[in-house]
Amino acid sequence: MSSFAAVFARTPEGWVGAEAVLAEAADADDVADLMREAAVESYGDPVLLLVEEEDDWFAVVRLDGQEEPRAYVSTVREDGLGPLFHQLVGEVPDGAPGGDPALLDDLGVDAGGLADLGERSLPGDALLAVAERAGFGEEFDRIRD
Template sequence: MSYFAAVLMRSGDRWKGEEASLEGCESLDDLGDVLRDVAGDVRLLLIEQDDEYAAIVRLDDGEDEPRAFLSDGHAADEYPMAAVVAEELAEVGGDDLEDDEDAPPAHDSAPFGEADVVEDIGTPAVELIAMCEHEGTLPVDLLLAVCEKAGCGEVFEELRG
């Protein structure tokens, strides 16, 4: 199972990007370190795997802690990188499985994390959630939509090749 990961960074109004290796990343803070290694006012780590989930990890200049969003909590049960992202995040809207004694130990399918992670660069939280819930929207489509609204769609598409 392979994943696609890219770091997009904005300085002023100019975006640049590069593919990212997540080898050795075992926590959200480790993913933040990937972003700390690049310069930019806004730094995004975008992850997509097997058309199953999208993750957005963000670290802005001057911030210490990364913020993150995972499109589908179920992915954390099958994909180690999704589990890394979800580990420290709460389900958007609360945990429906928490009170169900008969539920298997698993993540709910709802998104996890901060839905407003890209609000100030063009994608409101309600729209990000709607894309996650829309049947037929692939994780890469979600990431591309976010990038297009932020002004870095071409950079993302070039990296996806």
């Protein structure tokens, strides 16, 4: 199964991003550690992780300072990278959306908009829309290409 993951951090100079490698992540704590490393390297806050798996689903994970990460998953899955996010979204039936759709409200993506993207868009298109609304569309495109 093909996947894409990138981490973005907002710095005083703007958003910076880098591709993220989730292959060695075993659980949500590993995902949070990866995001904290990005925050330290870039002095960024907040830090967002955008994940797409095989045109099937997407996830957005947000980390603010030392708080616990919050996530929204468009379609919770039991296979592929899906289990990494179960701890962050709680008990959700396979195939249903899960997590906190309001996690990007302050970045220009309201809860209804994020849920709508999950229902009506391909995962790659949804993540591009999230990136554009939050202000890092060009950085997302640079990493994605």
